[in-house]
Amino acid sequence: MRRGLRNTVRALCAGAVVWTLAWAPATEALAAPRGTGYGFAPGAESVAGSPDADGAKSILAGRTYRSSLPSHGRLYYHLTLDATANVYVPVTAVPPRGAIVAATDGIRVSIQDADGNPCFYSSASFGAGLSPRPVTAVGQRDTGKSLCASAAVYFLVVERLDAKNSTPDRWDLELAPATEPALAAAAPSAPPGSWNSATPEPPGDEPRERRGGDGFSTATSLGQGAWRTRLAPGDTLFYRVPVGWGRQVNAGAELAATATGHGYVGGALTLSLLNPARGPVTDVALGYTGTRRAAALAPVPPVEYTNRYAVPSGENAVRFAGDYYLVVHLSERMADSFGTGPFDVTLRVRVDGEAHAGPEYRGRPEPGGLFTLTALDGQATATGGTGSGDPTMRALAYGGLGTGTALVLGLGGWTLLARRSRASARKPRV
Incomplete structure (x- = not known):
């Protein structure tokens, strides 16, 4: 009897874990609509943009939304904002693979008041x-220096930049509104002083394999070191680098040589750095002739709250601690000159600077934890580990049955087995 119960418990525990691991990747696969290759956040709500402000639907901080953008015209989304929190609304536009796009095409995003200012x-x-790829722009309301600082109704406005030389496809959109609360005490209102703007020596470590995620929600965590992956033409991979207050992040990319094909591809590989609110910090692109090429991002200052008062956009964007995103894209045009690959790409990530405590916020951001690091994240930055963003752990969570649930099932089963065993031992033998 005890053997049968034990086997039953083992089967239940094993089945729970197998079900979780099998179901979670299926969920992520479903999150990537056919034809784009981008992984939208699981559970993202669908919201239709309105061609005018009167019909705009509301979007709320802390939630993620799916929408779509026509090739012409504007879309409006309704925002109700208070007078204290800074607001960031990143909008990621995802053209379909194979679409023709102009160099100057993309998206423009703004936040406007009720009068259209x-x-x-x-x-x-x-x-x-x-090359069609996910591109992100951020609508922003900064209470410290914005004309739109009062509590009121506002509108997020999204439009194409230059559609006349692109195919007239609708583009999928991901919207992820977020808030940054005010500080508990007043902070200096001037940018920090001088900082080391020299390009640092990239880590010379032997590259380790690390496949990136297919969107922000599945971005793979990277610490300092060298990381290798493979991209086919048109692929875009997402990584996240935990960066604390006082720390300075730098990265570069290398595209390996190939023995097939010939020619020249401008902008063959693009590497972009975005901040925790998905705001663009800096990017770099390299041309390719079939020989090994490398490029590094322009240096940015250490992460400080007062960077928001700096004038250069790259310095201004390094304004809070949290996950900084590295997004790497291989141009679809590589296939015309050098074949379908995949091509070896190496990322070299360096995080310097003296870590220190950050400012104290009055309240919590939405979503929670957006501008903070876990202990595991801090360790990952220093050692090159995966931190709290291990893709396997994320898959378990997205699958609806987290590791905690699986452990509870297992512990519960063994507890039941132990109780049955003790009860059996107490029964008189006949």
């Missing part, structure tokens, strides 16, 4: 690679 503009374009 803009608070902030941001844009993102495809550049010399002429």
Whole structure:
């Protein structure tokens, strides 16, 4: 009897874990719509943009939304904002694979007040690679220096930059509104002083294999070191690097040589750095002739709250601690000159600087934990580990049955077995 119960418990525990691991990747696969290859956040809500402000649907901080953008016209989304929190609304546009895109095409995003006055503009374009890929621009309301600082109704406005030389496809959108609370005490209102702007020596470690995620929600965690992956033409991979207050992140990419094909591809590989609110920090693109090529991101200052008062956009964007994203894209045009690959790509990540405590916020951001690091994240930055963003652990969580649930099932089963065993031992033998 005890043997039968034990076998039953083992089967239940094993079945729970197998079900979790099998179901979670299926969920992620479903999150990537056919034709784009981008992994939208699981559970993202669908919201239709309105062609005018009167019909705009509300979007809330801390949630993620799916929408789509036509080749012409504007889309409006309704925001109700208070007078204290800074607001960031990153919008990621995802053209279908194979679409024709102009170098100057992309998206423009702004937040406007009820009278149509803009608070902030941001844009993102495809550049010399002429390759359709996810591009992100951020609508922003900064209470410290914005004309739109009062509590009121506002509108997020999204539009194409230059569609006339691109195919007239609708583009999928991911919207991820977030808030940054005010500080508990007043902070200096001037940018930090001088910082080391020299390009650091990249880590010379032997590269380790690390496949990136297919979107922000599945970005693979990277620490300092060298990391190798493979991309086919048109692929885009997402990584995240935990960066604490006072720390300075730098990265570069190398595209390996190939023995097949010939020619020149401008913007063959694009590497972009984005901040925890998905705001663009800096990017770099390299041309390719079939020989090994490498490029490094322009240096940015250590992460400090007062960087938001700096004028250069790259310095201004390094304004909070959290996950900084590295997004790497291989141009679709590589296939025309050098074949379908895949091509070896190496990322070299360096994190320097003296870590220190950050400012104290009055309240919590939405989503929670956006501008903080876990102990595991801090360790990963220093040692090159996976931190709290291990893709396997994320898959378990997305599958709806986390590791905690699986452990509870297992422990519960063994507890039941132990109780049955003790009860059996107490029974008189006949």
